[in-house]
Amino acid sequence: MAGAATAYFLARRGRRHIRLLEKEKIAGTQSTGRNAAILRTMIPAPLLNRIACTSARFYLDPPAGFSTEPLVEKVGVYLAAGPNHAATLRSWCEANPENGQAPVDPSVMYGRIPILAPGLTHVTHKADDGVLDVHAILQGFLRGASRNGAELLLGREFLGLRVADGRLAGVETSEGFLEADKVVVANGGWAAAADTFGPYALPFAPYRRHLMVTSPLPEVDPHWPVVWIVGEEFYFRPESGGLLLCGCDAVKVAPEQGEVSDPAELEKTAVKAARWLPGLADARIARSWAGMRTFVPDDLFVIGADPRLEGLFWVAGLGGHGITCAPVIGRLAAEWIAEGGSAHPAAPALAPARLLG
Ligand SMILES: Cc1cc2nc3c(=O)[nH]c(=O)nc-3n(C[C@H](O)[C@H](O)[C@H](O)COP(=O)(O)OP(=O)(O)OC[C@H]3O[C@@H](n4cnc5c(N)ncnc54)[C@H](O)[C@@H]3O)c2cc1C
Known part of the structure; x- marks a missing residue:
């Protein structure tokens, strides 16, 4: 969900050459396809609570063409x-x-x-909380991204970053090297795979x-x-x-x-x-x-640039709220990637820099 939402908002900003790598043959089979699909905006942490409420407004009144189905069954x-x-x-x-x-x-x-x-x-x-149509939400983000030129590469596994002379050159994948000046890590639980990230690993669990x-x-x-x-x-x-x-x-x-x-x-x-x-x-x-x-240890999302390597971004650590909050997560991530930062009030508290000694 994190990758799809980020690609959606990036593509809507007119960004081109977006490639979404997914190791599975079908998108959304991991946490995104295994959750309770509940829109519960009452997250105790106020920062995430506000993100949930803003995201709920997106789901209750999505942009034209996002989905033909209602995204929330407002059972309360x-x-x-x-x-x-x-x-x-x-x-x-x-x-x-x-x-x-x-x-x-x-x-x-x-x-x-x-x-x-x-x-x-x-x-x-x-009363406005309830049950989310996760499939319709994921397809809405993916369709919107691909309509604006993003490419979904299914069955393509990310194996690691290629860094040459201290600069990000691209990614190693199961089907060869892909050149990229920006890489966004949105791989759910596999963000914790420390071997994959070497010196750039963060404390995901x-x-x-x-x-x-x-x-x-x-x-x-x-x-x-x-x-x-x-x-x-x-x-x-x-x-x-x-x-x-x-x-x-x-x-x-x-x-x-x-x-x-x-x-x-x-x-x-x-x-x-x-x-x-x-x-x-x-x-x-x-x-x-x-x-x-x-x-991560403070239980907040990790969204933004990694200050250790120019061009590396994280959209991970979404805990138990990654579906509820995906609209704001994707928008915030896209701002970081396109603008190098976000004016969203939550941006500093969610930035990866906070996790580095
Ligand atoms: C039991 C349970 C109940 C939950 N209930 C809710 C709920 O009611 N409401 C809510 O908002 N949230 C809920 N959540 C949380 C929510 O499911 C997650 O926050 C959200 O799905 C995280 O999305 P993601 O995109 O970060 O991760 P994922 O959905 O796991 O996506 C990561 C993707 O990256 C791919 N990937 C991993 N490694 C690689 C690689 N090397 N190369 C290429 N692709 C790779 C994976 O295949 C996967 O498709 C629940 C979670 C669980 C487990």
């Missing part, structure tokens, strides 16, 4: 906490007053989702997270909102007639292990589901999978 998101975690939810709302969370009486949420276990005493709601989907359930209304239980690290939303469930596991892994499911983590999610959705304890799990959320 409930954030709910019991007494033990009410202070956390309150602190998120106080830190982000412009986010637009509406406090609601818990009975409203329980009225909509009667199978939810009691005990959630503090609830907020945002992928964390694996699992999702599971139940078989269709008569109790589930497909128009239910997303419910996020704060502090208990459990969320769910309707999917394919059943429920998509997440226990918010986060185990640090090497990128090549990021999509390998761990039955023990799936079992932990099942235990949380039984706690919060007790009526569904016997529901069959139709499918499950794992994917990577990639972070």
Whole structure:
């Protein structure tokens, strides 16, 4: 998603000769094809919260020709906490007053989702949040980029940077050398592959997270909102007639292990589901999978120029918000690449320079 969004905004600025290298035969099969597709703008960190809110406006009212499909199913998101975690939810709302969370009486949420276990005493709601059409978003960025001349090279693996006499010359790929005076690293969990980047490696760390989907359930209304239980690290939303469930596991892994499911983590999610959705304890799990959320130590995105090598840019470390925030991520990255910097207020805090001693 990061590469597609960056190419889209670069191409719209009139930049030519953009080539998007993707090692897979199909775009969007890694984290972008393995996430929960939730538009939850209430990110606790205010900087990212504002980026999420701006990005949501793009999705709710995309540019003409971006997609024929609506990009957001506005089912709404409930954030709910019991007494033990009410202070956390309150602190998120106080830190982000412009986010637009509406406090609601818990009975409203329980009225909509009667199978939810009691005990959630503090609830907020945002009606415009909901479920993203990730495929339509990715295709919108890719189509817009290629319409403006960008080229998507599928099945072409980036193997490393070629630097000659201290200057960036291009990239080594699985099908030979490509000359380039600017290289943008937007490779998700593989940003942590230190061997690939040698002296230019940054402290990225992928964390694996699992999702599971139940078989269709008569109790589930497909128009239910997303419910996020704060502090208990459990969320769910309707999917394919059943429920998509997440226990918010986060185990640090090497990128090549990021999509390998761990039955023990799936079992932990099942235990949380039984706690919060007790009526569904016997529901069959139709499918499950794992994917990577990639972070740097301060948990903020990494967008911008690498001051160690002219022409090298990063758009990575998007954690658990890379789909929600892609419109601003792509725009900010394109400003860096085209202008050498960005006037966006978040730009300095997200720039790679902060990670260098
Ligand atoms: C379980 C889970 C749930 C999530 N839920 C949400 C959510 O609800 N909402 C949300 O906003 N975000 C969510 N996320 C986070 C979101 O999925 C990521 O932030 C986002 O997909 C990151 O996009 P990306 O483009 O950086 O990475 P990716 O989608 O992984 O893209 C990187 C691409 O680079 C390619 N690549 C890697 N190495 C090379 C190479 N050497 N040469 C060529 N190509 C290469 C890969 O094949 C891949 O296609 C979730 C993540 C997970 C794992």
